[in-house]
Amino acid sequence: xxxxxxxxxxxxxxxxxxxxxxxxxxxxxxxxxxxxxxxxxxxxxxxxxxxxxxxxxxxxxxxxxxxxxxxxxxxxxxxxxxxxxxxxxxxxxxxxxxxxxxxxxxxxxxxxxxxxxxxxxxxxxxxxxxxxxxxxxxxxxxxxxxxxxxxxxxxxxxxxxxxxxxxxxxxxxxxxxxxxxxxxxxxxxxxxxxxxxxxxxxxxxxxxxxxxxxxxx
Amino acid sequence: xxxxxxxxxxxxxxxxxxxxxxxxxxxxxxxxxxxxxxxxxxxxxxxxxxxxxxxxxxxxxxxxxxxxxxxxxxxxxxxxxxxxxxxxxxxxxxxxxxxxxxxxxxxxxxxxxxxxxxxxxxxxxxxxxxxxxxxxxxxxxxxxxxxxxxxxxxxxxxxxxxxxxxxxxxxxxxxxxxxxxxxxxxxxxxxxxxxxxxxxxxxxxxxxxxxxxxxxxxxxxxxxxxxxxxxxxxxxxxxxxxxxxxxxxxxxxxxxxxxxxxxxxxxxxxxxxxxxxxxxxxxxxxxxxxxxxxxxxxxxxxxxxxxxxxxxxxxxxxxxxxxxxxxxxxxxxxxxxxxxxxxxxxxxxxxxxxxxxxxxxxxxxxxxxxxxxxxxxxxxxxxxxxxxxxxxxxxxxxxxxxxxxxxxxxxxxxxxxxxxxxxxxxxxxxxxxxxxxxxxxxxxxxxxxxxxxxxxxxxxxxxxxxxxxxxxxxxx
Ligand code: SF4
Numbered sequence: 001x002x003x004x005x006x007x008x009x010x011x012x013x014x015x016x017x018x019x020x021x022x023x024x025x026x027x028x029x030x031x032x033x034x035x036x037x038x039x040x041x042x043x044x045x046x047x048x049x050x051x052x053x054x055x056x057x058x059x060x061x062x063x064x065x066x067x068x069x070x071x072x073x074x075x076x077x078x079x080x081x082x083x084x085x086x087x088x089x090x091x092x093x094x095x096x097x098x099x100x101x102x103x104x105x106x107x108x109x110x111x112x113x114x115x116x117x118x119x120x121x122x123x124x125x126x127x128x129x130x131x132x133x134x135x136x137x138x139x140x141x142x143x144x145x146x147x148x149x150x151x152x153x154x155x156x157x158x159x160x161x162x163x164x165x166x167x168x169x170x171x172x173x174x175x176x177x178x179x180x181x182x183x184x185x186x187x188x189x190x191x192x193x194x195x196x197x198x199x200x201x202x203x204x205x206x207x208x209x210x211x212x213x214x215x216x217x
Numbered sequence: 218x219x220x221x222x223x224x225x226x227x228x229x230x231x232x233x234x235x236x237x238x239x240x241x242x243x244x245x246x247x248x249x250x251x252x253x254x255x256x257x258x259x260x261x262x263x264x265x266x267x268x269x270x271x272x273x274x275x276x277x278x279x280x281x282x283x284x285x286x287x288x289x290x291x292x293x294x295x296x297x298x299x300x301x302x303x304x305x306x307x308x309x310x311x312x313x314x315x316x317x318x319x320x321x322x323x324x325x326x327x328x329x330x331x332x333x334x335x336x337x338x339x340x341x342x343x344x345x346x347x348x349x350x351x352x353x354x355x356x357x358x359x360x361x362x363x364x365x366x367x368x369x370x371x372x373x374x375x376x377x378x379x380x381x382x383x384x385x386x387x388x389x390x391x392x393x394x395x396x397x398x399x400x401x402x403x404x405x406x407x408x409x410x411x412x413x414x415x416x417x418x419x420x421x422x423x424x425x426x427x428x429x430x431x432x433x434x435x436x437x438x439x440x441x442x443x444x445x446x447x448x449x450x451x452x453x454x455x456x457x458x459x460x461x462x463x464x465x466x467x468x469x470x471x472x473x474x475x476x477x478x479x480x481x482x483x484x485x486x487x488x489x490x491x492x493x494x495x496x497x498x499x500x501x502x503x504x505x506x507x508x509x510x511x512x513x514x515x516x517x518x519x520x521x522x523x524x525x526x527x528x529x530x531x532x533x534x535x536x537x538x539x540x541x542x543x544x545x546x547x548x549x550x551x552x553x554x555x556x557x558x559x560x561x562x563x564x565x566x567x568x569x570x571x572x573x574x575x576x577x578x579x580x581x582x583x584x585x586x587x588x589x590x591x592x593x594x595x596x597x598x599x600x601x602x603x604x605x606x607x608x609x610x611x612x613x614x615x616x617x618x619x620x621x622x623x624x625x626x627x628x629x630x631x632x633x634x635x636x637x638x639x640x641x642x643x644x645x646x647x648x649x650x651x652x653x654x655x656x657x658x659x660x661x662x663x664x665x666x667x668x669x670x671x672x673x674x675x676x677x678x679x680x681x682x683x684x685x686x687x688x689x690x691x692x693x
Contacts, residue, residue: 033256033308189378199233209473216272216317
């Protein structure tokens with residue numbers, strides 16, 4: 001998994017409450033055999049004026065010019081500013097996959113839906129909870145300033161605005177550790193690689209027939 | 218100290234590390250993979266720059282999406298008409314080639330349903346931990362192994378680390394003693410068990426099937442039973458090792474060679490629950506009381522003996538159950554109190570990882586022999602579980618018997634079990650099916666599935682409605 005230490009980037013708005021995962025990535029894109037490539041269909045029904053198809057080249061599709069992510073000023077955004085209960089609905093891991101693939105590294109909101117919150121950590125995407133009034137302030141500053149950037153420092157647990165104001169956020173120690181070091185479940189298990197190897201050696205002695213019967217090409 | 222259950226022994230033998238939070242790392246001996254639940258896992262490996270920990274632990278085959286008509290199969294992957302299915306199968310091939318994983322490809326004569334080819338090839342053995350990205354992996358527990366289904370993230374985790382993060386389950390013993398009546402099959406036994414304990418009866422448990430009925434049962438029968446453990450809520454089902462197990466394994470392609478055989482057998486003979494082992498729960502059923510079963514509703518616990526009548530919601534006091542019965546009757550197009558034998562069938566499907574092995578095909582052929590599929594039945598198909606089963610059946614002339622009786626004889630795959638390929642039910646059609654799930658829409662939009670044994674499915678095909686197979690054969 002990608003590690004997360006510090007990120008500085010343009011903030012973009014998703015200015016509505018209860019954004020569900022169907023909105024984040026509609027179900028017709030779940031047939032994919034990949035975990036990547038969902039970025040072009042992020043918020044598909046809001047972003048484009050036509051109906052999207054899986055595996056479609058989206059470059060020529062008519063854009064909804066009123067959707068903020070299509071505004072030139074928000075291109076290349078890395079931080080998504082959002083409202084209450086972001087990521088509710090189905091448990092699809094495709095939602096964080098799509099946000100990540102689009103280029104977002106962090107989402108700031110007053111609250112998140114549980115499953116989405118968990119899925120995000122598994123995919124190197126940092127969900128940050130800040131008080132509603134702070135989020136409101138960030139929204140206002142962002143709207144007022146083109147090129148508005150936020151800096152996030154995970155080790156310090158702070159979000160910094162361009163004026164130097166900083167807001168601290170809470171995060172579970174274990175999750176912080178995993179994100180800072182880019183450890184996913186696999187990464188964590190691999191920290192026990194020696195134990196696995198030792199077990200395997202013992203097992204080869206005890207039950208040799210379990211090894212090497214299937215001969216790979 | 219109390220003795221150990223079979224599950225305790227399998228767990229202990231595979232414990233790599235216990236973690237402080239109560240989870241544990243369990244070593245995985247065998248990983249079977251197919252085309253649907255692996256593409257993202259391989260993609261994940263690539264993105265992280267990882268390789269499979271032990272390629273020789275993995276065996277692959279495409280099954281869920283493969284077409285089962287000889288015509289569409291003739292030109293291999295290229296010939297798959299549905300482009301989405303074709304890409305999934307092609308992706309499995311590409312991934313296996315890239316990482317050097319052994320795969321029984323679409324037209325390999327060893328290809329088949331994952332849970333059929335595992336035991337058949339000897340890739341799955343007693344004492345192993347076995348996983349696959351598919352919930353019916355418990356089939357392999359029939360060998361005296363710890364086998365269960367996993368999700369896509371776990372597929373990637375097992376490929377990368379050879380381990381699974383797991384929590385120990387509780388022990389449940391399903392004890393069926395006595396002798397089965399003639400004409401009653403392993404499928405009827407497992408359906409009767411699910412009817413008794415319910416679809417959540419095994420949740421949180423590893424389920425061991427013990428008692429005289431399972432001791433007397435063939436390996437293939439035990440596989441049918443373990444296959445449906447998940448339908449009773451248990452991730453893993455298993456049967457203790459005995460001579461039947463050992464005879465079954467001997468001589469299979471990936472079984473221990475001669476030099477290792479005696480040592481392996483000595484090891485496997487330990488794979489039984491100790492006499493003084495304590496189970497958290499024990500359910501006892503009298504084997505002699507089990508009748509041929511037919512599911513009438515939209516959950517595998519909605520099952521009745523063939524001579525029974527569909528329930529009447531008015532008789533049900535519990536409001537949740539009552540509305541469940543009402544909904545199921547409506548979806549299934551049945552009326553309260555209707556006799557099971559009055560339900561006519563439109564299609565018949567004999568196949569799936571539950572019932573597509575040689576004994577199943579033999580049972581169907583025995584009923585079909587010298588009879589004809591009723592003219593009211595639109596289609597009756599038999600889909601062998603693997604290329605090996607198909608070849609064996611053809612060597613015994615079973616395909617001819619079935620075709621003469623009016624059945625279609627297909628190429629191996631999952632087929633109409635989940636209708637991911639072209640084989641599906643039409644809206645509102647009733648199907649006598651030997652598969653394992655009768656959920657709404659499982660076999661096609663609006664399709665109505667009735668779970669039965671292969672003999673009962675063949676009998677329904679001939680009669681045009683459900684009938685106690687023993688009544689049909691007695692008429693001859
Ligand atoms: S036959 Fe059906 S239940 Fe079995 S693996 Fe295939 S789709 Fe799943």
